[in-house]
Amino acid sequence: xxxxDVILGxxxxxxxxxxxxxxxxxxxxxxAEKPDLELLVERLADYKSVVHRVATEKPGxxxxxxxxxGSGTVVVPPGLPTVWLxxxxxxxxxxxxxxxxxxxxxxxxTGAAVAIAETGTIVLDASPDQGRRIITxxxxxxxxxxxxxxxxxxxxxxxxxxxxxxxxxxxxxPSATSDIELNRxxxxxxxxxxxxxxxxxx
Numbered sequence: 001x002x003x004x005d006v007i008l009g010x011x012x013x014x015x016x017x018x019x020x021x022x023x024x025x026x027x028x029x030x031x032a033e034k035p036d037l038e039l040l041v042e043r044l045a046d047y048k049s050v051v052h053r054v055a056t057e058k059p060g061x062x063x064x065x066x067x068x069x070g071s072g073t074v075v076v077p078p079g080l081p082t083v084w085l086x087x088x089x090x091x092x093x094x095x096x097x098x099x100x101x102x103x104x105x106x107x108x109x110t111g112a113a114v115a116i117a118e119t120g121t122i123v124l125d126a127s128p129d130q131g132r133r134i135i136t137x138x139x140x141x142x143x144x145x146x147x148x149x150x151x152x153x154x155x156x157x158x159x160x161x162x163x164x165x166x167x168x169x170x171x172x173x174p175s176a177t178s179d180i181e182l183n184r185x186x187x188x189x190x191x192x193x194x195x196x197x198x199x200x201x202x
Contacts, residue, residue: 028156035117035151037198043120047173048186049194057199061145062086064197065109068143072106075135079128080109084145094135102134107141108191113168114158115151122146122196123158124169133169142191144171146198 041051052068054060065074066086073090075097085091092105102108111129115122122144124130136142152158162168175190186192 033153035153037117037148037151040115040117040120040151041198043117044173044194044196047120047194048176049120049173049196052195052197054197054199057147058083060199061197064195065089065143068141068195069107073104074143075102075105075108075139077110077129077131077135079131080111081129084109094131097135099134099138103138105139107143107193108135108139109143109145110136112144112146112150114161115146116153116155116158117151118154120172121155121158122171123162124171125162125166126169127166133167136169136171137190140191141193141195142171142174143195143197146196148198148200 041053044051052064054064061084063086065084066088069089071088071090073092074085075094076085076091078093078095080091082091091109092101094102110124110131111127113123113125113127113130124133124136124144126132130136152161171190171194174186174192174194176184176186177189
């Protein structure tokens, strides 16, 4: 028996029989309106992310990644589409890479699960094109490819699309924190640079 079971058992014993749990309201706001891509771009810029809007997925994504990375090395999850990568960039597939190898890369390229226009938040769920959480935390640069159909208007809509059993990473701009004097420090617990590529969103 776990500590959780012990605690819950004591609570049930203290409450006694006949206590019914109240209904939890589930009528969260879910906008029927079309997600506002311009609002998403504005929110991402507020968080100091760099947004690249390209006309087409191919060759637009590869061209944008080449512009960002140059001839560097990027870590990629096993399921990332190879057509996204330009010829001049060396892609290292994460097949269980150790932390030092990941941190030594110039950046990481991933897809996304969903993005929220209202908050400027991108969510990763460790799908094959997103990979392990560690690969998006150690390199100083994260390039995230986000398709327009993955954008929703609000947080409840995003939650409805996500599987809570998966490891979810919620990203609102590059890693940043502030001390008690509100001095902003970037890169403490993640990449200092976040580039978001939006194909077909021009």
